[in-house]
Amino acid sequence: MHRQYLQEKLSQHSAFDQNEADMLAQTIQFVSRYNDCFERSLSIGHITGSAWIIDLDRSHVLLTHHRKLDQWFQLGGHSDGDPNTLDVALREGMEESGLDSLSPVSETIFDVDVHLIPARKDEPAHYHYDVRFLLEADRHTPLTISSESKDLAWVTLDDALSLSQDASIKRMVAKSRTLD
DSSP, rough: THHHHHHHHHOOOOOOOOHHHHHHHHHHHHHHHHHHTTTTTTEEEEEEEEEEEETTTTSSEEEEETTOOOOOOOOEEEEETOOOOOOOHHHHHHHHHSSOEEEEEEESOOOEEEEEOOTTBBBBOOEEEEEEEEEEEEEOOOOOOTTTEEEEEEEEEHHHHOOOOOHHHHHHOOOOOOOO
C-alpha cells in the first residue's frame, strides 16, 4: 500500500527520451519488486527524491557542488522510509539550501534517473532510483550551504551545462527550456 503513491506517479510520467524511458521502466520494476524500496538499508539500491529548483523567471537553476561526489548536481537525497517522494524532494531541497520556501511547480514527476553510487568505506556500490520534482524559489533569497555540499549556486541553464557533463542534468535543462 505504501508504494501506491509512487507507482501511480510513475505510471503517469511521460519520459523525455528513450534513455529516461528505460530508467522509468527500471524504476517501476524496482518499486514493484521491493517492498522496502524506500529504505537505505536495501543494499542493492533505493528510492531517492530530488529537487530541480528553478527561479521564478525560469532562467536559473539551483545546483549544489556535492561534497562526496565532487560534481555539480541538483539537490536531493534518501527517502529514509518516506514513500512520498515529493515530500522527500521538498525536505531535501530545504535542508540542502537553507531555503524556507520552495513550491512545487507541479506535483507530477519532472524526471526519473537511475545511477550507480560508487562503493565507499562500509557501503557497497548501489543504485539510486531517483525521482525528481520541479520546484521553484526566489533566487534572491539567501542560501545556506549544508555539510553535504562544497558550494551552492544559482546558475543559468547554459552555465548548468558547462558545470556538469551528467546526462540527466542535460536532460533536465532541455526540459526546463520548454517551460512556460
